[in-house]
Amino acid sequence: MQDVLNDLENSEILSREQAALLRRIYGRELFSVHWELRLLLYGGILIMTTGLGLLVAKHFATIGHLTLLAVISTGCAACFAYCLRHGGGFSPGSLATPDAAYDYVLLLGCLLLGTLQGYLELRYQFLAQFWNWWLLASALIYLLCAHYFDNRLVLSLALSTLGAWLGVKSSQLGTGLWDGTLRENAVFFGALVVAAGATQTKLGWKRHFLPVHLHLGVNVLLAALVTGVGSRAAGSAYFAALLLTSSGSAFYATRQRSFAFLLYAVLYGYVGITIFVLDHAHRSSEGIILYFLVSAATLLTALVALHRRFRSAE
Structure with missing residues (x-):
């Protein structure tokens, strides 16, 4: 050299x-310490907003309602004012980041907005038992901010909040963890997120948002299908859907040279196959131990070999 x-x-x-x-x-x-600095900024903002939320929940009576409202509102408005001033405006394509702090100031503003919404509901109970609609409102606002300011961090926050709202709505129907309606809603949500990302990409709208949609959507979809494999009513249908979805994720991984999606396909597929085998095969302690020893060794060997193949093709 x-x-x-x-x-x-x-x-x-x-x-x-x-x-x-x-x-x-x-x-x-x-x-370069670029990604290390970004991780520190991201973690610092999360810790700060979490601490602020705990402070509001525990000491709002002693600090004073108007003081808290003023401080949170001022901080939120300052963050959005900064982004509006320094941002390049809306564009269907990718926008260059004006400075290193821009993305994190926007994320801080969105999290402060969520804290403000939670405080208003805690203090005044505008929606009472329908408080979960605050989650939906937050998700829609975050989606708008993500697309207007071209920010993938806020897009991840928006999609996660939307999924949380859907989960809260399902839990209010009296379903248990990963049971009935909640599992079906998770399958629907995962498929919807993937379809939304694919549609945007096909239309030429924020194509660089596609990885965010796929990583979140594929994980939620595969996790929901895995939990359905062991159900008595439709276990076989969930198992078939899991194999089909895992195959699609693996196919996408080979097309795009993305090892992450191959990892999702292999790990979720392995868990689903294990659940299916243990539910339908004759169980013995020796057979189960042998199965896990052989399958785990095969899985690890395959992952190492596939990772080397992906690295050599880059």
Whole structure:
């Protein structure tokens, strides 16, 4: 590598400064901490908003309602004002981020808005037993912000909030965890998120949002199908749907060279097959132990081999 850089510098393809910079990078004197800083910013915002929510819930009576409303509202308005001022406006395509803080200021504003909504309902109980509609309102506002400000962090927050609202609605019907209506709604929600992302991409609308839709939608869909494999009423149907969905995820992974979707397909598929086998096969302690030993070793070997194959194809 050093010889190549020397040749490029001698040929005046690279300037002395450019060649020196590349030598420092190649010698690992310089390295990027971009993603580490982004992770710290993201974690800091989550911790701050969580702490603010706990503060509001525990000490709102002593601090004062108007003071809390003023502080949260001012912080939320300041965040959105910053984004409106520095953002490039709406575009169906991808927008360049104006600065490093932009995405996280928007995320902070959205989380403060959610805190404000929760505080208003806690204090004044506008919707009483229908408080879950605050979740739906938050999800729709986050979706609007994600598309207007072109922010995938807020899109993830919007889709997660929408899923939470659907789960709360299902739990109010008296269903248990992953039982009946809740499982069906999870299957519907996962399929809807994937379909929405695919439709947007086909229409040329925010195509770079597709990975967010697929990662969330595929995980929710596969998880819901796995929990249905063990049900007595429609276990076989859920198992068939799981195999079909896992195959689709694996096919997408090979087309797009994305190991994550292959990992989803293999892991969820393995869990579903295990549940199906244990429910329908003759059970013995020796057979179960042998099954887990052989299947786990095969699964691990296959994942390592597939990961190396994906790495070599990049």
